[in-house]
Amino acid sequence: MKVGFIGLGNVGGKLSGSLLRNGIDLTVHDLNPDLVAGFVSRGAKAAEGPAQMMRDCDAVITCLPSPAASAAVMAEMLPEVGPGKIWMEMSTTDEAEVKRLGEQVIARGGAAVDCPVSGGCHRADTGNISIFAGCDRATFERILPFLTVMGRRILHTGPLGSASVLKVMTNYLATANLLTCCEALVTMKAAGMDLNTTYEAIKISSGTSFVHETESQVILNGSRDINFTMDLVKKDIGLFQSIAERTGVPLEISPLMISIFEDGIARYGMRAQSDDIIRRLEEATGLDITAPGFPPEMVDDEPEEPGYEVVPQGLERQAG
Incomplete structure (x- = not known):
């Protein structure tokens, strides 16, 4: 073929x-x-x-x-x-x-x-x-x-x-994971915890996720290079919100996520890496959320x- x-x-x-x-x-x-x-x-x-x-x-x-x-x-x-x-x-x-x-x-x-x-x-x-x-x-x-x-x-x-509906849903969940990982890392840094230890604590616990095990690494490296930009995140979570509105589901977290990324785009530009969204919290707290030993980009080693x-x-x- x-x-x-x-x-x-x-x-x-x-x-x-x-x-x-x-x-x-x-x-x-x-x-x-x-x-x-x-x-x-x-x-x-x-x-x-x-x-x-x-x-x-x-x-x-x-x-x-x-x-x-x-x-x-x-x-x-x-x-x-x-x-x-x-x-x-x-x-x-x-x-x-x-x-x-x-x-x-x-x-x-x-x-x-x-x-x-x-x-x-x-x-x-x-x-x-x-x-x-x-x-x-x-x-x-x-x-x-x-x-x-x-x-x-x-x-x-x-x-x-049907595949497009499910794909938009998975991107919504990945974005929610990203935002909660950002909040967790910044809060642990503010609480005086070592970020390398924090990363491992999340990874081996019920709090882990695919997003944490991949994207948290490039966040902590400082590159924030995940090959996905803020405008694409906004598009995808906006599509998910549209499905909810069309089906009459009164979402509460989704509109807040859209607002957060709209603010991120206003600050850093549409083509900023999606993981750069953590900068909002870094700037609000004056904290540097980086740690040694993490890769600048993700490579599939399987x-x-x-x-x-x-x-x-x-x-x-x-x-x-």
Whole structure:
């Protein structure tokens, strides 16, 4: 199967790198010609644009920074969609938007999938990231072979749009974890606790989390470089808030989180690293939340492993 990949940024460049590294017939496109040239030098083909990519490839993956960017790309690809073609949206986007675009693809005889990833750029780089996939079962089985190249744990979430809803939820939880980790680290520093000891106390306790074990490390290093920016956080938690409003759930923590990141953007800029949000508390207290021995960026030290489908626990028991 010939695969096209549009969007070679922080996440897309790593996901498409896993495809290329594992021998997938890959064509790439990005507005940055240097990124494209890097892939071509490693054996990928370069597309003239989205239309040619959809015409020449069996499946086209988009991994773009906003719903508007995906819509613009789809406008170019749609005339080339026909029976047998697959569009895979790996961006974090709105359920309604991915359904709208996907219905256009399906109306022309193609198949559409929303398949966002979760687990951090460092795991996207090694093919060990998790992938959600929303689509009909037949399409899922067609794309599973190269989903398992890009990711380790693959979850079929249900119909088109379901993966985007779950992805937004996981980013909301990760952001809540980040903010509470920031408050915990600053409060422990103010209380006179050693930050290296504090990190280990959280890690071995019921208070630990994936976010603590990864992002707290680059916070304590001082780099705060997690390859994810404040504008993207605001977009994702805003999408989660929209789901809650649409379904009539009166959230209390979510609006506060949005307000905190709006303030962070006003202070440090939209493209500031998301972990720089701790600076608000550093500035308020005059404390330096750094400690020796932590890495400047996260690297996945687990070996690359073949991916597999994750079956939800309750469904697995029913099948048994």
